[in-house]
Amino acid sequence: MTSGPEKQAILATDLEHVWHPMTQHSLLAGKPPMLVVEAFGSTVVDADGKSYIDTMAGLWCVTAGYGQTAIADRVYRQMKTLPYYPHTAANVPAAELARELSACLGGDLKRIYFTCSGSEANDAAFKLARQFGRLARPGENRYKIIARHRAYHGTTMGALSATGQSERKWRFEPLVPGFLHAAPAYCYRCAFGKSYPACDLECAAQIETMILHEGPETVAAVIVEPVVGGGGILVPVDEYLPVVREITRRYGVLLIADEVISGFGRTGRMFGFQTYGIEPDIVTMAKGLTSAYLPLGAVATTGAIFSAFLGELEDRVHLVQVNTFGGHPVACAAGLANLELLAEQRLVERAADAGRRFLGALKDLERYPLVGEVRGKGMIFGIELVADKKTKAPATPAIINRVVARALEQGVILGKTTMTTFHLNNVITLSPPLVITSEELDTVLAVLHATLKDL
Ligand SMILES: Cc1ncc(COP(=O)(O)O)c(C=O)c1O
Structure with missing residues (x-):
């Protein structure tokens, strides 16, 4: 004491x-x-x-x-065995955690890039989405990211640009170009003055209108928190995310689920996107990944996106990005112990x-x-x-x-x-x-x- x-x-x-x-x-x-x-x-x-x-x-x-002493014990053991090595090399806990996360994510979300926080995960996701657009559709210029008002995506300049909270941003503007904001799914204060279900999900339809107005060939991704957290616990109606998924697919726009709060059981399933029955192209996570016992973030993406980055070295298409502490063996050991606890303690x-x-x-x-x-x-x-x-x-x-x-x-x-x-x-x-x-x-x-x- x-x-x-x-x-x-x-x-x-x-x-x-x-x-x-x-x-x-x-x-x-x-x-x-x-x-x-x-x-x-x-x-x-x-x-x-x-x-x-x-x-x-x-x-x-x-x-x-x-x-949860099981996490502390695992961390202590890992710290003594291998406290750190850059993730350009492989390490045991990071490989195992990537495998376990892929299993929890399901579908084609099999590839994990580790970061140190949620903000960095979102920044990495935006970079992945932009480069993927250029690799997969070379004749186009897909760089815009559509986010939503009220959402929080982080504190770094990219993640803050995606954030839809004026009070968090104005002191630091101008921020990163290319970020646009649609209305959130928020029935209590509907941006269109409508009521569900007569509204026909105008908030989701607005995303389609924005994509069309901007030109789909300029839009790389839409990012959503499945349930908006820090912006006021905005819980969408059940159809909202499936409709947004459908719209993004129609225009070749990637869907990023920011699971930094919604992930790891928070919304009643392992991930928020599972609660709403959709499969995003990119998933970002942090916080509950280690239950905060150590800092760790991650970006998960599909095999399809990952393969666009494959080629010869001289093609220079691989991901040119590194976080010193990304894939940190001790943080990943905490993540592994945490996932075990979530399962064991149901x-x-x-x-x-x-x-x-x-x-x-x-x-x-x-x-x-x-x-x-x-x-x-x-x-x-x-x-x-x-x-x-x-x-x-x-x-x-x-x-x-x-x-x-x-x-x-x-x-x-x-x-x-x-x-x-x-x-x-x-x-x-x-x-x-x-x-x-x-x-x-x-x-x-x-x-x-x-x-x-x-x-
Ligand atoms: C939904 C969401 N995304 C991203 C972040 C940023 O995470 P971090 O603070 O780890 O950078 C947060 C943080 O609260 C968040 O709530």
Whole structure:
């Protein structure tokens, strides 16, 4: 335990030297960050010994829960055997993890390129898609990527360009050219003012219109988060992704599934694209790949795409891209142990069953004036807060912050949309470790009721 004077000393050091993400440091002197010292299951413990149920699995990533010693043991063994070697050579855990991932992905998604994060995976996917376009259709110029408003795809310049969240982008613009944005599948605030099913999925149709207006021969790929996570838990209707898949196929446009949040059981199947019954051309992943025990990302693609990069060396068609830490043997060992745990502890099935029950219980929150809509899929949930149910005017950030603070006082860590799209940062988010127990979910529910009923 790090308490008393030791805690104060560490926080003083932190405040003097660390630059925290997404943080206004001028406020930290009055309200220092939580000092987290240990964690197990779905519980994190701060330096004062106070326990919290972490409904956000860290940052949507500690999928198998904290304290899984099988991962730690595997990592320790690998670190002693081979701590690192560049992935231009082969190593045992990376080869085995690629094989296991291919099996989980199914279909023709058999080729895995490793990165260190979700952002890098998405950047690599965009590069793959652009080069593939040039190799497979030499007379065309397929470089545009269609993404969607509200989606988050990462922090590097390419992934940020794909991101559809104005508040994350404007300070750093101009970003990378060639990224366009369509409306998300978001019935509660339909961009077209329509209602499902009479809408005929106009949000999906807009993607087709964009492809046609841009000229299909200029469009390399469409990227989707199966369920938009950080942008507010936007859960599409079941037909949406199949229709988008059909449209992209019709125009020779690749479909990239960003599974950085949706993957590894989060939506009730191993991958979000499986939840919706489609097969993308490229899949990007990170977070739950190692349950965040070590940083690792990956891009999976089909044999068909991979073969376009084959040729003689002098053809210079191979992938000219390297990440120093991509295919890191120790991170891949963590990934292997993590996949074993997901299977042994049946965590994906658990996400589907316990998630369905919890969503049903959460829906009851819609009776409070502040709650506009509760939505979710598998083990990911959003509670959209409004100032007025009729107009759907979003609740202010001050209200959202109060909800999160009150829950924290009661020992529950909730997430929230933070600086995503201007004026639409009004969603409480939950994406707990898949090991979360029924009792813990009951506690979370009770805290939500206590917090939301009189705000
Ligand atoms: C859907 C999605 N894609 C990509 C990323 C970027 O991943 P990373 O932070 O590992 O770069 C994130 C991160 O939250 C994400 O939620």
